[in-house]
Amino acid sequence: MYVAVKGGERAIDNAHAWLAEERRGDPAVPELSVAQIREQMSLAVNRVMAEGSLYDPDLAALSIKQSRGDLIEAIFLIRAYRTTLPRFGASLPVQTQKMTCDRRVSATFKDAPGGQILGPTFDYTHRLLDFKMAADGEVPQAEQTTARAEPTPHIMSYLDRENLIQTEPVGPDTPDDLTRTPLELPASRALRLQALTRGDEGFILGMAYSTQRGNARNHAFVAELRIGAVPVEMDIPELGFAIEIGDITLTECETVNQFTGSKTEPPQFTRGYGLVFGMSERKAISMALVDRALRWAELGEDDLGAPAQDEEFVLYHCDNIQATGFLEHIKLPHYVDFQSELELIRKLRREAMALQEAAQ
Amino acid sequence: MSDYNFAYLDEQTKRMIRRAILKGLAIPGYQVPFASREMPMPYGWGTGGVQVSAAVLTPDDTFKVIDQGADDTTNAVSIRRFFQKTANVAVTEATADATVIQTRHRIPEEHLRAGQILVYQVPIPEPLRFLEPSEVETRKMHALEEYGLMHVKLYEDISQHGAIATAYAYPVKVEGRYVMDPSPIPKFDNPKLNMAAIQLFGAGREQRIYALPPFTEVISLDFDDYPFEPTKADHACDLCGAEDSYLDELIVDDAGGRMFMCSDTDYCTSRRKAGHIGAQGVPYAEDAA
Numbered sequence: 049m050y051v052a053v054k055g056g057e058r059a060i061d062n063a064h065a066w067l068a069e070e071r072r073g074d075p076a077v078p079e080l081s082v083a084q085i086r087e088q089m090s091l092a093v094n095r096v097m098a099e100g101s102l103y104d105p106d107l108a109a110l111s112i113k114q115s116r117g118d119l120i121e122a123i124f125l126i127r128a129y130r131t132t133l134p135r136f137g138a139s140l141p142v143q144t145q146k147m148t149c150d151r152r153v154s155a156t157f158k159d160a161p162g163g164q165i166l167g168p169t170f171d172y173t174h175r176l177l178d179f180k181m182a183a184d185g186e187v188p189q190a191e192q193t194t195a196r197a198e199p200t201p202h203i204m205s206y207l208d209r210e211n212l213i214q215t216e217p218v219g220p221d222t223p224d225d226l227t228r229t230p231l232e233l234p235a236s237r238a239l240r241l242q243a244l245t246r247g248d249e250g251f252i253l254g255m256a257y258s259t260q261r262g263n264a265r266n267h268a269f270v271a272e273l274r275i276g277a278v279p280v281e282m283d284i285p286e287l288g289f290a291i292e293i294g295d296i297t298l299t300e301c302e303t304v305n306q307f308t309g310s311k312t313e314p315p316q317f318t319r320g321y322g323l324v325f326g327m328s329e330r331k332a333i334s335m336a337l338v339d340r341a342l343r344w345a346e347l348g349e350d351d352l353g354a355p356a357q358d359e360e361f362v363l364y365h366c367d368n369i370q371a372t373g374f375l376e377h378i379k380l381p382h383y384v385d386f387q388s389e390l391e392l393i394r395k396l397r398r399e400a401m402a403l404q405e406a407a408q
Numbered sequence: 409m410s411d412y413n414f415a416y417l418d419e420q421t422k423r424m425i426r427r428a429i430l431k432g433l434a435i436p437g438y439q440v441p442f443a444s445r446e447m448p449m450p451y452g453w454g455t456g457g458v459q460v461s462a463a464v465l466t467p468d469d470t471f472k473v474i475d476q477g478a479d480d481t482t483n484a485v486s487i488r489r490f491f492q493k494t495a496n497v498a499v500t501e502a503t504a505d506a507t508v509i510q511t512r513h514r515i516p517e518e519h520l521r522a523g524q525i526l527v528y529q530v531p532i533p534e535p536l537r538f539l540e541p542s543e544v545e546t547r548k549m550h551a552l553e554e555y556g557l558m559h560v561k562l563y564e565d566i567s568q569h570g571a572i573a574t575a576y577a578y579p580v581k582v583e584g585r586y587v588m589d590p591s592p593i594p595k596f597d598n599p600k601l602n603m604a605a606i607q608l609f610g611a612g613r614e615q616r617i618y619a620l621p622p623f624t625e626v627i628s629l630d631f632d633d634y635p636f637e638p639t640k641a642d643h644a645c646d647l648c649g650a651e652d653s654y655l656d657e658l659i660v661d662d663a664g665g666r667m668f669m670c671s672d673t674d675y676c677t678s679r680r681k682a683g684h685i686g687a688q689g690v691p692y693a694e695d696a697a
Contacts, residue, residue, distance in 0.1 A: 056485040128448040132412060230441035230615040233544050360542055370613045373451030374531070380453065380483055383656050384476045384513045384671055388575035388594035390657065391639050396569050 071116045085109035094297075094326025095119055099368065100126030101227065101246045102133075103296050103325050120248075120368050127369055130227075138222050140281045140290055144300050144323075145199045149276040151329075154203045156269045156304060162200035167275065168327075203272040204302050204319065213304065213317045214347075233360055240342055240363065244335045245324050247366030253330060255356045255366075256337035264341050264354030268303035268320060275299045275327050299324045301332035305340050310348035318347060338362060415462040415495040421445055425463035425617070429608055432619035437582030438550075439533050444615040454487055456610030457510045457529035460617060461491065464525055464608070465508055470498045472506035477514035477654065477671035484512070501674050513576075515597040517653045517675040520605035522622060528591040530611035533618065535579045535589040555587050558629065566634055575639070580626045587629070588618065596638045596654045601626040643668040648679035649686040 072079065086093055086109035096108040100123045108126060115121035151167025154160060166172075207213040223238035226246075231239065244252060259265055277295040284291055301322040309315035320340030322332035341356035355361055365371065413419065421443075428442035447455040465471065471491055475484035479501040487510060488499050500506050503518040510527040520526060536546045539557045549555070558579060565573040572578075578595035582588050590601055591609060601607070607620040620626060630636035641655040646667045653675055655668040667688055670676035680692035 056480045056482045060482055060485055124446075124450070127446040131446045132416075132418070134418065227446075228443050230443050232441060360544060364543070369446065370451045373453060373455075374613055375452070376450060377452030377531070380512075381476045381481055382513070382592075384594055384654070385576040385592050387641065387655070387657055387671075388596070388639070391641060392571075392573060392575040395639075396571065396573070399570055 071114070080113060082106060082109045082113060085112050091327060092117075092119060092122075094328050095249060095331075096122045096126055098325040098328050098331060099123045099246050099248065100130065101325075102126050102130045120372050124369050124372075135225070135228065137282065139293070140283065142278045142280060142296075142298070143199075144274065144278055144298065145201055147200065147274055147276040147278045147298070147300075148195045149200055149274050150297075150327075151275040152200065152272065153274075154270070154272045156271045157203060157206075160201075160203055160206065162196065200274070202302065204304070207271075207304065207317060211316070213319060214307070214313070216319070231363060233363075234345075235359065235363060237339075237343070237346075240359065241321065241323070241335075241339060243363045243366060244338055245322075245331075247335075248368035248371070249328070249331045249334070251366045251368065251371075252334040252338055255341075255362060256334035258354065259337050259341045259356045264344070264352045264357045266305045266307075266318075266320075266337075266340050268305050268337050268340060270333060270336075271302045271304040271319075273299070273301045273329055273333065275329065297326050299326065299328050299332040301329070301336045303333070303336040303340060307347065312348035318343070412494055414467070415465050415491065416448075417445065417459065417462045422463045425459055428617040429460065429463065429619060432608070432617050433606070433621050435586075436620050436624045437586030437588040437618060439611075439616040439618045441615055442617050444612045447612065449486065449490070451613035452531060453483060454510070454512060454529040455612030456614075456617070457512070457527050457612075458487060458490070458610075459612055460527045460608045460610035461508060461510050462495075464527070465491065465495050465497055467495070467497065469507045470500050470505055471495075472500050472503065472509045472674075473511075474509065474514060474516070474672075474674075475512040476656070477516070478673040480673060502678075503672075503674050513592050513594075514654070514671060515593055515600045515603075517650075517670070517672045518678075519600075520603050522604045524605040526603075526605050526607045528593075528607065528609045530589070530591045530609045530614075530616070533589055533609065533611040533614050533616040535577075535587050550586060553585070555581075558587060562629060562631070566631070572630070572634065572636075578636075579629050581629060582620065583625050588626075590626075594640075594654060595628065595636070596640045598626075598628045598636070599638055641668050644686060645670045645676060645679075646686045646688040648676045648684045648689060650676070650679055650684070 086105050089112060092112055093105050093108045096111055096119060097103050097105065100108065107129065111122035111125040114125060149165055151169060152162060152165045154164060204213055219238055224236060226239055226242040277297050279292045280294050280296055281290040282293050303320040304317045305320060307316055307318045318340065320336035322335030322339065324332045324335065338356055342359055342362065344351060344357050351357060424443055428440045432438065432440045444456065445459060447458055449455060449458065473479065473484040473488040475481040478484065491497055492499055503516045507523065508525045508527065509516065512529040534546050536549055536558060539561055540546050540549065562572050565571065576594045577589055577592040578598055580588050580590055580598060580601060590598060601620065602623060602625065604622050606622060609618045628636040641657060643655060644651045645653060645655060647669045650670055653670045653672060656671045658667050658669065660667050680689065685691060
C-alpha cells in the first residue's frame with residue numbers, strides 16, 4: 049500500500065522558519081542594524097540600488113539584511129517592491145556637470161578645469177588584509193576641503209569644440225521606460241542604456257572585458273569618470289516650473305574611442321557612455337565599453353559577430369533577476385515532462401534494440 | 409495585505425495585461441508582447457501565469473492552482489497562498505468548482521466547461537526558439553508563416569529515430585495559422601487543447617501572452633504517414649485504477665521498484681472517493697492521504 053506524498057504547505061512553513069533562524073545566525077552575536085549595513089556596506093547597497101533600479105539606500109540595506117547578504121536576492125526584493133510603486137512622471141535630465149564631485153579622473157588629459165580628484169578609491173591601496181581592523185575599525189577623520197562651487201565641465205566638451213568627437217543625436221524628451229514597455233528589437237540607445245545600467249555587474253564586466261580582448265575591440269580611453277551627488281529636478285505641473293526634489297549619487301563614465309571612419313562617418317572620436325546609481329565605477333566603465341560596442345550599426349562599422357555587438361544577446365541575457373529565476377526554476381518539479389521523456393526513450397530504445405536484434 | 413491592490417497588481421497594469429489578453433484572444437496563437445512586471449516570485453516560477461491570473465481574477469472567483477497536475481506541490485501551494493493573501497479569493501482543489509485554474513505542465517483530466525479559464529505558466533513561448541535562437545528572426549518567421557524549419561526538424565526526428573522525438577511542449581498549429589508552443593505539457597494533453605474553456609498563456613520573463621478562445625482548432629503537427637500520437641505510461645493508476653489518466657512514475661524501494669499514480673491529484677482523489685481502488689490503493693478515507 050502506498051500513501052501519496054503530501055505536505056507541501058507544512059514543508060514551506062518549516063522551511064521559512066528555518067531560513068529566518070539561519071538569517072539571524074548565532075543569537076549570541078549582536079544583530080546587524082539596517083543603518084550599519086547602509087553606512088558600512090555602502091558599495092553593496094549601491095549595487096543593489098543600481099541593479100534594483102531604485103534609489104533608496106535604506107531599503108537596499110534592509111534587502112541585504114533580509115537576503116543574508118545574497119546581493120542578487122536583495123536586488124530581487126527591491127525589484128519586486130519597485131513594481132508596486134506608481135510612476136508619477138519623469139525628472140528633468142540630470143545635469144552631471146553640476147555634480148559635486150567626490151571623485152573625478154581623466155585618463156586622457158593630465159589636467160583640465162575642475163582638476164583631477166582621486167576621492168575615496170581602492171585604486172592605490174595595497175591589497176593587504178588589515179588584521180587590526182578585526183579588532184578596531186575606527187579611523188581618524190580625513191582632511192577636508194570645500195567643494196567647488198561652479199559647475200565642472202565634462203572633458204568631452206573640450207573635444208567637442210574641435211569637432212573631434214561625434215555629435216550625439218538628440219533623443220526624445222521622455223525616453224521609453226524599460227520597466228513599462230516590453231523590450232522590442234532593435235532597441236533605442238536609451239533603452240539599451242537602461243538595460244545595461246540595471247544589468248548584472250558581472251555580466252556587463254565580462255562583456256566589456258571581451259571587447260578589450262579583441263571581440264569587437266574598440267580601444268577605449270576613460271575620458272572622464274566622475275562620482276558625486278547631483279540634484280534631481282522635476283517639473284511640477286501645479287507650479288508651472290521645475291523644483292529640486294533631492295540629490296542622488298551617480299557614477300558617470302565617458303569613454304573616448306578611436307574611430308578611423310566608415311562609409312557613412314568621417315574619422316573622429318566616438319563615445320561610450322555609462323551612468324550608474326551610487327558609487328559603482330567598475331560597472332560604469334563596463335557599461336560604457338558595452339554601449340560603445342553595441343553602437344556598431346549606427347556608426348557604420350562591421351558586424352564582427354562578437355557577443356558584445358549582438359544587441360539581442362546582450363539585452364536578453366544581462367538581467368540577473370531574469371537569469372537567476374529561470375536558471376533556478378529547473379529545481380522545481382518536472383516529473384510530468386520527465387515522465388514523457390522516459391516513455392519516449394523507452395519506446396525509441398525498444399525499437400532500436402529490436403532493429404539490432406533483427407540485424408544479428 | 410491592505411498595502412497592496414486587489415490581486416497585487418495595480419489597476420493600470422492589469423488593464424495593460426487585459427489588453428494583451430484580448431489581443432491574444434483575437435489572434436489565437438499569436439504571441440503578444442506585454443510589459444511584464446517584476447513579481448514577488450522569481451522569473452521562471454510562474455510570473456507570467458501569475459500576472460495573467462491577477463488580471464482576470466475577480467473577488468467572486470474560485471481559484472485552483474496545480475503544478476505537475478497536483479495541488480499540493482510546493483510552488484502550487486505558494487502561488488495559491490499568494491492570491492489568498494493578495495486577492496482573498498476562494499480556493500479549491502476541485503477542478504469542477506474552480507472558475508480560474510492556473511497550471512504548470514498539465515491540463516486537468518476532467519473536461520473543462522464554458523465559463524472556466526485555464527491559465528498556463530510558460531517558460532519559453534517561442535516554439536521555434538530551439539531551432540532559431542534570435543527573437544528578431546523567429547518573429548519574422550511567424551509573420552511570414554515560414555514554418556519549414558519546424559517540419560524539417562520533425563522529419564529529421566523520424567529519419568533518425570523512427571518517431572518524432574518530442575514528448576512534451578509538442579508544437580501545435582492554431583486555426584491553420586500560427587505555430588504555438590502549448591507550454592511544457594506532455595503531448596498526452598495536446599488533444600485536450602480544443603476545449604470549452606478559455607485558455608490563456610503567460611510568459612513573464614519573455615514578456616509574451618497568447619491565448620486560445622473556446623473551441624479553437626488546435627492541431628498537433630505531424631505527417632500523414634506518421635500521425636500524432638498522445639502517449640502515457642502503459643499502466644493503470646495504482647491508487648485509483650484509472651486507465652485514461654496521465655501517470656507519474658514513482659520509485660518506491662531501493663531495488664528500484666516502481667508504481668504509477670495519476671498526476672492529476674484531484675482526479676485521483678475524486679475517483680477514490682467514488683470507490684475506485686487501484687492495485688496498491690486503499691479505500692478512500694479523510695486524512696488518509
